[in-house]
Amino acid sequence: MPHPADLGVAYGAAPGDRYAANPADTYSGPVPGYQDQAEADHYATPDAYPPPQPPGRRPAEPEAREGAWDAEAPEEEKHPFFTGDGEDRDDSAADDDPAAARTSRRGGGDGAGDGERRGRPKKKSRNGCACLMVSAVLLTGIGGVSYFGYQFWQGQFGSAPDYSGAGSGSVVVEIPQGAGLAEIGRILKQQGVVKSSGAFVSAANSNERAKGIQAGVYTLAKEMSGANAVKAMLDPRSSSNMIIPEGKRNAEIYALIDKRLSLKAGTTAKTAKDQSGKLGLPAWAKGGPDIQDPLEGFLFPASYPAAKGMKPENVLKRMVARANEEYTKADVVGKAAGLGLKNPLQLVTVASLVQAEGKYKEDFDKVARVVYNRLKPDNTETNGLLDFDSTVNYARGESKLAIGSVDKVRKFNHPYNTYRIVGLPPGPIGNPGTAAINSTLNPAEGGWYYFVSVTEDETVFSETHAEHARARERYLAELEKNQE
Structure with missing residues (x-):
């Protein structure tokens, strides 16, 4: 911005000698060189503004600002509501009539300017309208904030949207492994069971038994209250889970899947045979x-979702995937060789024998040791034969305690007959559980070659055939006693 002195205004001079001290400083004529750069001197024409007045005669501040400074930059318009100017402002006419404003400010003429200002009715102020408009905006804003604030409060602290009652109809819902309450609630909402995830979570947190809700398939009603949904999922009748016990053979599992999926008998067995290479082994x-x-x-062996409408291959894939997970966790691939086995499949086979032959889990470690001892090349007690009834039953598709005399059984020609073949059968004879797998990986130390359960609570392990013969006599005696 140019210095005030350059514009001919001696703001630093004293009031008494501001214009008399140096007439050449006043705007009585053109300033040399100024017209080449700006407009003509405003004080040199009859219509020019009067020169700056002493303080006693100096116009009001708004008028003073509209003098020489306007030549450089027009004053920015400001709304009276925000500037604080009231409706009684005397120069309101100047806003509407710039000519009248100039006449009034010059103080010359016939006084028409002043008369017009005095005689002219005051224009109704726009402040009142502005206040109403701003008030309306504020009220609208407050109303909007209040509404959304309520919605936020309701969402954070209010009750979650919920249905009432036990619902109607039915829908099959599958809950994945590892799902928490919030995820279960979202799944139920997506399936139309509950109105909101929050309703289910709130009800579950109020029910101590809700911790027992497991992964699987549930048959539930639609539009249930959160509390009723929790109650239904805790009811075994709502669960469509299929539980596979430890040691079950595949033939039994296939039949169970057919039943749970409402399929014709033999459907799953055929699927397993036809698609064995596509199921993730x-x-x-x-x-x-x-x-x-x-x-x-x-x-x-575990719990799996199995409900009408599902495909048997999908159920089988889940089971195979779980087996892969457990065997990888146990590192059967890395530990098989250290146990004197040719491959991981033989390790799973040993685990299936431990599961089938061991009556109690506390005996599994010793049963595993018996298997390894009988597989030793220098075994002179059984000469490499396992002699397990369980393998004969598997080959025959039976589950008998008395399989017949040893001589007769040895004549049964089958690759799974361990009374006839040396070593392990071609593959597992069932599906071992975690305990049997762990015992197979960590067998007890001992020289046992034989074992027999003489009572419901006692299994006798022997190192020699003579010891085993005496243990068998005890077993037969107990059996005879129980039949009397």
């Missing part, structure tokens, strides 16, 4: 030509 699970069922040992 690991590469090391491939057995020899004598293997009876390539999926045996890979339908891991």
Whole structure:
């Protein structure tokens, strides 16, 4: 901005001599060189503004600002509501009539300017309208903020939207493994069971038994209250889960899947046979030509969703995937060789024998040791034969305690008959659980070659055939006593 002195205003001079001290400083004529750069001197024409007045005669501040400074930059318009100017302002006419404003400010003429200002009715102020408008905006804003604030409060602290009652109709809902309450609530909402996830979570947090809700398939009603949904999921009748016990053979599992999926008998068995190579078996699970069922040992004992409308191959894939997970966790691939086994499949086979032959889990460690001892090349007690009834029953598709005389059983020609073949059968004879797998990986230390359960609570392990014969006499005596 140019210095005030350059514009001919001696703001620093004293009031008495501001214009008399140096007439050449006043705007009585053109300033040399100024017209080449700006407009003509405003004080040199009859219509010019009067020169700055002493303080006593100086116009009001708004008028003073509209003098020489306007030549450089027009004053920015400001709304009276925000500037604080009231409706009684005397120069309101100047806003509407610039000519009248100039006449009034010059103080010359016939006084028409002043008369017009005095005689002219005051224009109704726009402040009142502005106040109403701003008030309306503020009220609208406050109303909007209040509404959304209420919605936020309701969402954060109010009750979650919920249905009432036990609902109607039915829908099959699958809950994945590891799902928490919030995820379960979202799934139920998506399936139309509950009105909101929050309703289910709130009800579950109020029910101590809700911790027992597990992954699986549930048949539930639609539009249930959160509390009723929790109650239904805790009711075994709502669960469509299929529980596979430890040691079950595949043939039994196939029949169970057919029943749960309402399929014709034999459908799952056929699917398993036709699609065995597409169900996710690991590469090391491939057995020899004598293997009876390539999926045996890979339908891991656990709880699985199985409801009408599901495909058997999808159920089988879940079971095989779980087996892969458990076997990987146990590192059967890395530990098989250290246990004197040829491959991981043999390790799973040993685990299936431990599961089938061991009556109690506390005996599994010793049963595993018996298997390893009998597999030793220098075994002179059984000469490499396992002699397990469980393998004969598997080959025959039976589950008998008395399989017949040893001589007769040895004549049964089958690759799974361990009374006839040396070593392990071609593959597992069932699906071992975690306990049997752990015992197979960590067998007890001992020289046992035989064992027999003489009572319901006692299994006798022996190192020699003579000891085993005496243990068998005890077993027969107990059996005879129980039959009397």
